[in-house]
Amino acid sequence: MEPGEPPKRAEGRRGTAHSTRGQSHGDVHLYASPHAYQHLSALLLKRKRHLLARERPQSSGAGSHFAKDGFSLPFTGCHTTFREPCLHEIRSSDKLDGTLQINGLVGILGRTSARGYRAALCTELGQPLQLRDVPSPPLRPHQHFCCCLNGKIYVCLLLFLQVRVGVHYCGLNFADILACQGLYQEKHALPFTPGMEFSGTVLETGENVRTVKEGCQVVGVTGTAAMAEECVADQKMLWRVPEGVSHEDAAVMPITYGTATVVLQHRARVQLGETVLVTAGAGATGLALIDLAVNVFKAKVIAAAGSDAKCELALKRGASHSVNYSRSNLRDEVKRLTDGRGANVAIEAVGGDIFKAALQSLAWEGRIVVMGFAGGKIPSIPANLLLLKNVSAMGVYWTRYQEEDFPVFSSTMSSALQYCQEGKIHPHIGAVFKLEEVNEAFNHVLQRKSTGKVIISMK
Numbered sequence: 526m527e528p529g530e531p532p533k534r535a536e537g538r539r540g541t542a543h544s545t546r547g548q549s550h551g552d553v554h555l556y557a558s559p560h561a562y563q564h565l566s567a568l569l570l571k572r573k574r575h576l577l578a579r580e581r582p583q584s585s586g587a588g589s590h591f592a593k594d595g596f597s598l599p600f601t602g603c604h605t606t607f608r609e610p611c612l613h614e615i616r617s618s619d620k621l622d623g624t625l626q627i628n629g630l631v632g633i634l635g636r637t638s639a640r641g642y643r644a645a646l647c648t649e650l651g652q653p654l655q656l657r658d659v660p661s662p663p664l665r666p667h668q669h670f671c672c673c674l675n676g677k678i679y680v681c682l683l684l685f686l687q688v689r690v691g692v693h694y695c696g697l698n699f700a701d702i703l704a705c706q707g708l709y710q711e712k713h714a715l716p717f718t719p720g721m722e723f724s725g726t727v728l729e730t731g732e733n734v735r736t737v738k739e740g741c742q743v744v745g746v747t748g749t750a751a752m753a754e755e756c757v758a759d760q761k762m763l764w765r766v767p768e769g770v771s772h773e774d775a776a777v778m779p780i781t782y783g784t785a786t787v788v789l790q791h792r793a794r795v796q797l798g799e800t801v802l803v804t805a806g807a808g809a810t811g812l813a814l815i816d817l818a819v820n821v822f823k824a825k826v827i828a829a830a831g832s833d834a835k836c837e838l839a840l841k842r843g844a845s846h847s848v849n850y851s852r853s854n855l856r857d858e859v860k861r862l863t864d865g866r867g868a869n870v871a872i873e874a875v876g877g878d879i880f881k882a883a884l885q886s887l888a889w890e891g892r893i894v895v896m897g898f899a900g901g902k903i904p905s906i907p908a909n910l911l912l913l914k915n916v917s918a919m920g921v922y923w924t925r926y927q928e929e930d931f932p933v934f935s936s937t938m939s940s941a942l943q944y945c946q947e948g949k950i951h952p953h954i955g956a957v958f959k960l961e962e963v964n965e966a967f968n969h970v971l972q973r974k975s976t977g978k979v980i981i982s983m984k
């Protein structure tokens with residue numbers, strides 16, 4: 526089916542749509558293969574802001590609904606259909622007991638490229654990544670599909686504004702390692718290519734992409750797939766690399782500086798002259814936090830890290846004081862360094878006992894931001910500690926702003942890139958590994974040997 530062309534009528538089980546209106550309960554039933562259905566709902570939920578439905582019903586039969594913000598259809602059905610290349614059919618199934626039927630077809634027609642590229646693949650959780658040659662997927666054109674609900678036909682359009690980028694550098698994040706171990710909050714179907722951020726050159730743009738063109742230098746964010754020579758991203762997840770900013774520095778901006786910006790500005794609302802405690806202070810996000818807190822927010826930073834060498838580095842990068850928490854008591858040291866007052870803000874990335882010590886290090890009306898659990902233990906918060914000093918505890922999950930508050934998400938990227946161009950901040954790249962050394966890069970971070978950001982080079 527070409528985009529825009531109306532869906533064809535059903536012709537039995539291999540048909541593209543299957544009209545069974547009135548077969549049971551006088552209603553229309555939901556028929557779709559689980560695989561195609563999953564694919565469809567994932568697309569719909571991901572692209573919900575682009576979903577245009579001609580008419581949106583308020584309610585529908587049991588187990589299905591058009592959600593307020595999108596389209597959601599819990600599904601009970603049957604066959605798997607996922608035909609390559611590029612045509613996803615929703616096929617009819619034999620048995621369904623719902624009161625809704627979707628008769629639909631999702632056409633994904635596109636140019637298959639003869640080109641291929643190298644990618645790091647996670648084929649088994651917790652195992653080393655494999656380097657493979659994979660074919661370049663076609664960019665998706667818009668998709669039309671129709672569904673039939675209580676006898677009415679709805680025609681929907683999904684807009685895809687995809688861009689193919691030749692990746693120069695991909696940032697390695699602790700989250701990539703967790704994802705490849707199956708321990709990250711977002712799970713990916715195997716096999717998948719990790720990598721959530723990249724810098725590179727635009728190779729190809731999909732229809733209606735307006736913000737970038739072939740040859741543009743960009744930095745971007747994806748859920749996965751950037752640890753490869755090529756990746757495909759939505760146009761709105763790409764930003765131009767400003768003049769004078771290197772591709773290495775650009776690749777460091779999204780997750781570490783994006784998170785650091787949202788933490789300091791949007792969550793903790795750090796004020797001029799406040800004292801900020803940063804744990805895992807010589808890590809990628811730790812050093813970005815120090816850089817921004819000192820050079821942009823004009824705060825004082827106490828960096829806490831697990832070795833003297835890491836403490837030394839944090840001091841060199843702008844921290845006023847450091848605490849080696851592998852051999853001293855973090856709470857006592859912070860109290861000592863602040864003349865007994867405590868820190869105004871603690872940004873905590875380790876978890877376990879370090880979290881508790883950071884919480885106890887806070888001053889009156891202090892704020893603690895839960896950023897991560899690199900040590901592997903998710904702590905509990907004793908509520909009495911919040912009460913005693915009027916402390917606020919809050920979390921941060923930067924990538925979630927993509928869905929919940931895109932302007933905030935995007936502004937963190939734009940401002941980080943601008944600070945970098947203006948020379949206000951200076952990313953610290955601790956190590957560059959080649960794509961074929963990706964497993965060494967993972968081990969380097971896992972074994973706590975890394976400082977600052979580790980990036981993967983595709984060259």
Ligand SMILES: NC(=O)c1ccc[n+]([C@@H]2O[C@H](COP(=O)([O-])OP(=O)(O)OC[C@H]3O[C@@H](n4cnc5c(N)ncnc54)[C@H](OP(=O)(O)O)[C@@H]3O)[C@@H](O)[C@H]2O)c1
Nearest residue numbers: 699784805808809810830831874897898899900921922923
């Ligand atoms: N919520 C968000 O949006 C967000 C965004 C970015 C990162 N994060 C999280 O923040 C944490 C730090 O991320 P990052 O990218 O900055 O990581 P990183 O550069 O790899 O730093 C992690 C640091 O954690 C410390 N650490 C303590 N115990 C550890 C252990 N058992 N294994 C490994 N490291 C351990 C190490 O520093 P020391 O040796 O000095 O203790 C290590 O250098 C991670 O948990 C990550 O998932 C969250």
